[in-house]
Amino acid sequence: MSKLDSKIPEGPIKDKWTNHKNNIKLVNPANKRLIDVIVVGTGLAGGSAAATLAELGYNVKAFCYQDSPRRAHSIAAQGGINAAKNYQGDGDSTYRLFYDTVKGGDYRSREANVYRLAEVSANIIDQCVAQGVPFARDYGGLLDNRSFGGVQVSRTFYAKGQTGQQLLLGCYSAMSRQIGKGKIQMYNRHEMMEIVIVDGKARGIIARNLVTGEIERHSAHAVVIASGGYGNVFFLSTNAMGSNVSAGWKIHKKGAYFANPCFTQIHPTCIPQHGDQQSKLTLMSESLRNDGRIWVPAKKEDAEAIRAGKLKPTDIAEEDRDYYLERRYPSFGNLVPRDVASRAAKERSDAGFGVGTNETGEAVYLDFSSAIMRYGKEDANVHGHPDASEEEIRARGEKVVESKYGNLFQMYEKITADNPYKTPMKIYPAVHYTMGGVWVDYNLMTTIDGCYCIGEANFSDHGANRLGASALMQGLADGYFVLPYTIGDYLAGDIRTGEIPTDTAEFDEAEKSVKERIEFFINNKGKHSVDHFHKRFGKVMWNKVGMARNKEGLKEAIEEIKAIREEFWKEVTVPGSADGINQELEKAGRVADFLELGELFARDALERNESCGGHFREEYQTEEGEAVRDDKNYTYVSAWEYKGEPSEAVLHKEDLKYENIELKTRSYK
Amino acid sequence: MGWTKQFFSSSIGRKFAMALSALFLLIFLLQHLAINMTSTFSEEIFNELSHFMGTNPLVQFLLQPILIFGVVFHFMMGFVLEIKNKNSREVKYAINKGSANSSWMSRNMIWSGLFILFFLGFHFYDFWIPEINYKYVQFKPEDPDRYYEEVAHMFANPIRVVIYILSFVFLSLHLLHGFQSSFQSIGARHDKYTPAIRKLGKIYAIGVPVGFIFIAIYHYLNLL
């Protein structure tokens, strides 16, 4: 059998997960105490998995590079988490959530996984409430919901603009409880440097203590990778500065296939780049598109005058504004899915209508003035002032908008020093989430036995595009409700294995390679810092492998990335020593892996001759600029096998079968 | 009884103890002011009240020891906490801008407290020691009319008046933070009532010391 066995259980889709759970092997409680599991990463997926595995009785060793598990980047998710609870009685169901997710993913995800995700989504909300997560409630004391882009029901649970934070702190609480009991051994400020494979099975990792610089050996019966996405391959993204692909890349190099690397989500509402000194981009919640209208000047000369600082957006008359999303997509308007909104913004900016007054010139307006006037009028009427002056209406409207988005407006003002109540916000798309990742089967196991991958780090359930509020759902579903069951099926074979020794040749070998690489960086007295290379590389990725790609550009990118990589290995400099905190050394290791991934990323994009979801190939579009999918030839997951250089990677295809949902062209017109 | 020891050696337990002794002293201070204030309008009432306080066995042998214990406890605990708190930051900041986030009063309770301690020593020397000496060392016969004279006489000296005024200024600074702080410490905080407690605290912290200052100045001027 090919290594790409997705192990989807038999039977009708709604029974698959239940049947599977009834049929897989279990480990009895006494034996669980004899089994160790390593979890790398403590975000929503890793944190929930570590806590649940420890509750079940396994001995868990959890690793994170931050100083506490509570700081994983899941914490930055703003909007909410989807669940098919149908509390609003608006006709939601497991099937609808399943359908919306598959459609939103542009028909490039595995049906059975997505259905399971929708199925356990309701349990997540119950679990989190029981843990004391303070979701928003209405005056009756029941949970409140909001609606999100790309769907027609209200199924998003939220805690103001800090849902990710509250869910992560819930996981962290659950972990803390197990840490207190000694069931989780927590390794903060530790970075996984290598996986150790013994007799074809994942049996441990080599980790670097980031405080002392010590290289440590840790063994276990299974290894779970939950290290998040690789958006930082672009240098600038909304990811945390430390977010990296290294854990996933290490296992890839040891036999785990890497799937769909080119499926990246570019989020439409981010604060535009201000200049070359910038280190990261900041996301503004998608919820802003509920009330904000997106536009650029309809006349090029107006756009030029704005960029030159000669005109202000408020000087542009209504008829000289181009509300291009409303123009192109009358039925969804400003609420089209993220990929569509992002591309449209890029199209206008590229055509010369961008309004960025910064060094980059790229930006479009997100304007709340209509919403302010509309809410103000409504508020005035409700309070019995139907003939209120325009000024008063505006003041009332600003109050209403403040109550809905106050914290976001404040955040925007802090960063840009512009007041978004008075002048439109400037936004531009930015890299935000990666749908691609390590290939896993239905049990979330990679192509390495005993090595699992969960959360954003795997190629996931989102296909070619992820809907808003679904990342949190997937991370927690994997960690709380899927992996803890499926891993038992594998570990049942290990109850007599006993502790895995670390004084073996395999550990020696892995440790040696790690130490050699570190020594190389410390001793290579090159000319440039790590960031110097990362920035240059990121620009290539953004310009040629970013929101829109074409064959020529991708081919150029592959060559350029290769050249930067070669130069990096010759010319990189890492000051200081390896024994102690050395943040440059940490970065060097991560960027080295990004430089390999970047090339595979471009190759994957070049190979996929269609446009779907976050992957937009300029050659494959309609005359109106809409994506053209090729279902006949590309309804598959591309899973890459490492063979030395990225250019030698071998492509394996997992064909996607749609038995419950009909493949259709996605239309938001 | 392990839990009481545990409670009073914990940070919050000590906070409670500090606050409870403070609240007790607040009540005492009010009582003290009320009696003294009578000296500014009626020698007779003042003498009558003072005689009662000075001879009533309940006051003398129960309340007075409690008061002394309360005062000593409040000071001792204040010192203990100050030392412990100082120790929880071994290396000091090169630059620290306390004024950016807190009041001078709240940051300098130890100094206003120390000034008040100094004053108390002086005050005991002035009144309490002669009083104890009179009653319990020399066993002089009680004279119910002696109090007013003793008090008024003290304020003939302008230096003493100035020291008293200065001390009451420090008392005011101490109370401006201490009054509401003691409520916060015992957990008495409420969206509706806390603003009122704060307002009351300000009135008390300014009103009571001003009252004492008035008494001192009144007697000084009265004797000119």
Place this chain on the structure above:
Amino acid sequence: MSASEGLNLTLKVWRQNGSKEKGKMETYQVSDISPDSSFLEMMDILNEQLIEEGKEPVAFDHDCREGICGMCSMYINGEAHGPGEQITTCQLHMREFKDGDTIHIEPWRAKAFPVIKDLVVDRGAFDRIMAAGGFVSVNTSGNTQDANAIPVDKHDADKAFDAATCIGCGACVATCKNASAMLFVSAKVSQFALLPQGQVEAKERAVNMVNKMDEEGFGNCTNTGACEVECPKGISLENIARMNREYLKGSFG
């Protein structure tokens, strides 16, 4: 930004090589800093400059750079997270400073937060306090009761949320003249005390967390309110009062 608008600054930065060594303030110059840059981007520029000069860059904690992970932790010109209220260091922008300014940058200072290197401190004490009781003892199962089974008063739910927004950055400890951690601990105690799900273990939780806090060597609270002002999330002192009540209940109840 054109070069003429760039800021030239003198930085006085705490350098310390390891927790056991003595540290001292070092002086550096940076020039042409865009006022639109964040404070940490300015630190990146300083580090790039140091690397080019063959010196070791300044180690500092940072990660999300959008004010939510709680990793960044600098004492800037005598204030936790620098000038401005309700922001973290990463949300501080250079437009708050003037050309020619001298900026003092120190690590959080508290006995319970030992310096690891330069501006990086060990906040493990917070994790240990959490492990002593900062949770609801509920295992993951698919059978927890329905999320809407117990309605929660909206007012309480909102207050629980406000307390739960704590990012665990340690600014409260850093800014407190007593290096007290009461705002941090009270935020967690309050979150759970306000929700029915947290009631079952409320007494034990308050006692265990407070005792652990004392053990870690944090100072006591003297209600100066500095923590509330410097807290990036504006966590209210009200939570400390609530924790005091909870601790009393836990001790005597």
